[in-house]
Amino acid sequence: MNSVAPFLVFFLGAVLVAMTRGRVRAAVLLAIPLVGAFNLFTIADAAVGNVAVFDYTLTYLRVDRLSMLFGYLFHLAAFIGIVYSLHLRDTTQHVTGTLYAGSALGAVFAGDLITLFVFWELLAVTSVFLILARRTERARAAAMRYLVIQVLSGVILLAGVLIRLHQTGSIAFDFIGLDGLGSWLIFLAFGIKCAFPLLHNWLTDSYPEATPTGTVFLCAFTTKVAVYALARGFPGTEILVYIGAAMTMFPIFYAVLENDLRKVLGYSMINQLGFMVTGIGIGTALAINGAVSHAFNDVVFKGLLFMSMGAVLHMTGRIKASELGGLYKSMPITATCCLVGAASISAFPLFSGFVSKSMVMVAALEEGYPVVWLFLLFASAGVMEHAGIKIPFFSFFSHDSGIRTREPPLNMLVAMILAAVICVFIGSYPWVLYDFLPFPVDYEPYTMAHVLTQTQLLMFAILAFVTLKLTGLYPPELPSVNIDSEWFYRRLLPRAVKLFKAVLAPLDLGVRRAALGFVNYLIAAVFRRAGPDGVLARSPLAGGMVVWVLVLLALYLLLNFL
Numbered sequence: 001m002n003s004v005a006p007f008l009v010f011f012l013g014a015v016l017v018a019m020t021r022g023r024v025r026a027a028v029l030l031a032i033p034l035v036g037a038f039n040l041f042t043i044a045d046a047a048v049g050n051v052a053v054f055d056y057t058l059t060y061l062r063v064d065r066l067s068m069l070f071g072y073l074f075h076l077a078a079f080i081g082i083v084y085s086l087h088l089r090d091t092t093q094h095v096t097g098t099l100y101a102g103s104a105l106g107a108v109f110a111g112d113l114i115t116l117f118v119f120w121e122l123l124a125v126t127s128v129f130l131i132l133a134r135r136t137e138r139a140r141a142a143a144m145r146y147l148v149i150q151v152l153s154g155v156i157l158l159a160g161v162l163i164r165l166h167q168t169g170s171i172a173f174d175f176i177g178l179d180g181l182g183s184w185l186i187f188l189a190f191g192i193k194c195a196f197p198l199l200h201n202w203l204t205d206s207y208p209e210a211t212p213t214g215t216v217f218l219c220a221f222t223t224k225v226a227v228y229a230l231a232r233g234f235p236g237t238e239i240l241v242y243i244g245a246a247m248t249m250f251p252i253f254y255a256v257l258e259n260d261l262r263k264v265l266g267y268s269m270i271n272q273l274g275f276m277v278t279g280i281g282i283g284t285a286l287a288i289n290g291a292v293s294h295a296f297n298d299v300v301f302k303g304l305l306f307m308s309m310g311a312v313l314h315m316t317g318r319i320k321a322s323e324l325g326g327l328y329k330s331m332p333i334t335a336t337c338c339l340v341g342a343a344s345i346s347a348f349p350l351f352s353g354f355v356s357k358s359m360v361m362v363a364a365l366e367e368g369y370p371v372v373w374l375f376l377l378f379a380s381a382g383v384m385e386h387a388g389i390k391i392p393f394f395s396f397f398s399h400d401s402g403i404r405t406r407e408p409p410l411n412m413l414v415a416m417i418l419a420a421v422i423c424v425f426i427g428s429y430p431w432v433l434y435d436f437l438p439f440p441v442d443y444e445p446y447t448m449a450h451v452l453t454q455t456q457l458l459m460f461a462i463l464a465f466v467t468l469k470l471t472g473l474y475p476p477e478l479p480s481v482n483i484d485s486e487w488f489y490r491r492l493l494p495r496a497v498k499l500f501k502a503v504l505a506p507l508d509l510g511v512r513r514a515a516l517g518f519v520n521y522l523i524a525a526v527f528r529r530a531g532p533d534g535v536l537a538r539s540p541l542a543g544g545m546v547v548w549v550l551v552l553l554a555l556y557l558l559l560n561f562l
Contacts, residue, residue, distance in 0.1 A: 003039045003043045003047075005049055006036055006043075006105040007060075007106035007119070009032060009039055013028065018095050030082060033076075033079040036075050040068070048062055048111065049062075059173075060106070060111070061109050061111070063109070073296050073299055074105050076422075077101070077300075078098075078220075081303070084216055087409040088213060090133060093211060113157075114161065120225075123225060124153075127146075138209055139209040150192075153189045153192040153193050154189070156188055157185070159185050160184070162182075163185065166182075173232060193223065195226075195269075195270050197250060203266050207265075208266060208319075215310060216303050216306050219303055219306050230277065241278055242281075243277055244275065244276070247273055248379035252385070255271075256386055259322055261391055262310075264321075265302065268387040272383070273298075275294055276294055277291075279359070282367050284366070291360060297353055298345075300419050302341075304420060305342070307415060307416045312395055315405045324394060325397065325398040326398070326399065330404055331407050331408075333413055338395070338396065340423055340424065342387060342391060343388065345388060348427075348454075348458060349446070349454060351424065352422070352430075355426065355427055356430075361377070381464075430445055
């Protein structure tokens with residue numbers, strides 16, 4: 001094998017990034033994903049790289065069509081993210097961002113569960129610095145919550161791997177299925193990183209608190225590694241169909257109410273992950289192709305939306321919908337790129353989302369899930385409302401907030417334009433992407449029925465938004481913080497602990513006082529008997545005690561002699 005494991009290029013590159021400065025560092029950063037992509041291109045089909053550790057053979061490189069698709073995707077995402085961050089002089093973000101991308105590559109090319117676990121935890125450790133780098137108290141608190149949940153996911157994964165090893169004697173990372181405690185634990189670990197319902201709050205809590213550039217990296221890797229892991233280990237697992245349908249639905253309502261536009265995109269990410277999870281659960285070739293192609297497209301168009309909002313935050317210092325508006329006058333290029341991202345995530349014809357999302361929906365109908373198809377249809381209209389309309393409308397249009405600024409640095413514009421071009425290119429020529437999918441593609445997205453159905457749906461969503469806005473029924477953008485199921489551990493749990501302490505405090509005080517009183521009583525009693533005026537301190541009695549000790553000793557010696 002003439003090439004090296006893809007993650008090594010990024011890990012070695014991170015060392016060079018830490019050792020360089022200025023334009024040399026920028027050149028090194030740009031070279032890392034380019035050299036990595038060339039290295040990936042030279043890797044032979046079905047290549048395998050193994051290393052022996054104790055009694056086990058660990059596979060750090062396993063190449064097939066599924067891993068190669070995500071490999072190319074992560075190199076593309078890393079390149080766009082690096083271009084977007086070139087204006088920074090923050091060594092921590094550059095180094096950890098590179099290590100984070102390398103960890104994601106290590107995970108998707110891992111051929112065994114132990115190797116997967118190692119990179120699974122490296123993803124958590126490296127990515128948390130992209131949140132901490134914002135250096136605010138809110139970011140620090142969110143980063144700690146993020147790290148706890150991500151490490152917990154790794155601990156659950158390791159427990160599942162060890163149980164499965166005990167049951168089957170194998171650590172191979174292939175199809176797992178739900179056939180025992182070990183597989184259920186692995187499934188749960190994947191679900192945490194994939195933001196399953198009730199396990200999703202780490203995403204909407206931490207991503208909005210990361211730096212503008214850090215969020216672009218975060219949206220590309222962690223959840224997509226989880227999608228890959230589900231596609232590898234649990235294709236055709238029916239429970240995923242219903243979990244995915246729920247994921248497409250519930251974020252819509254929270255996104256409508258949310259004022260922080262990056263948090264809106266966090267909920268939108270969960271919505272799009274739902275389509276991928278549903279496709280993996282259906283498990284047919286069409287559904288799997290739809291899921292992984294939508295993961296590819298989501299990295300690009302969701303990254304584009306996060307980049308546009310990051311540019312707004314970078315230039316204005318604001319990201320609340322209630323504080324923005326009218327920025328198209330000062331940032332026309334950023335606004336145009338945001339509109340391309342909005343059209344792509346909404347699945348407008350000729351944009352990337354249209355050619356992948358429809359594959360999952362068609363597969364749902366073909367495999368007998370009409371109710372799930374209706375949920376996906378409703379979710380498609382919902383994402384048009386909150387990501388396709390709300391994001392560009394409240395940030396760049398709506399009322400004039402009076403903010404006058406300028407376009408972000410050139411490198412940020414270049415990254416956004418590159419992502420926008422990719423969105424349009426894939427939407428117009430989807431067969432380029434289809435050639436990289438795991439299974440041969442026998443699907444035509446641009447049929448009259450598909451185009452008309454999607455166009456009607458989008459027009460209905462736009463009409464609904466306009467009607468609600470004009471009638472005053474659309475929820476106002478209030479300067480507030482919304483939380484959902486995280487209320488249980490961010491609000492209920494602290495209050496329960498406080499109440500528990502309040503109830504037990506009197507009892508605890510009483511027990512402490514009783515114990516202290518008993519100890520004081522013992523000390524006083526001993527002092528009365530052994531103190532200077534005590535009975536044991538009187539000399540006659542002490543002398544008598546010495547005599548009795550001598551008598552007993554003599555008696556013992558006499559008995560022992562006899």
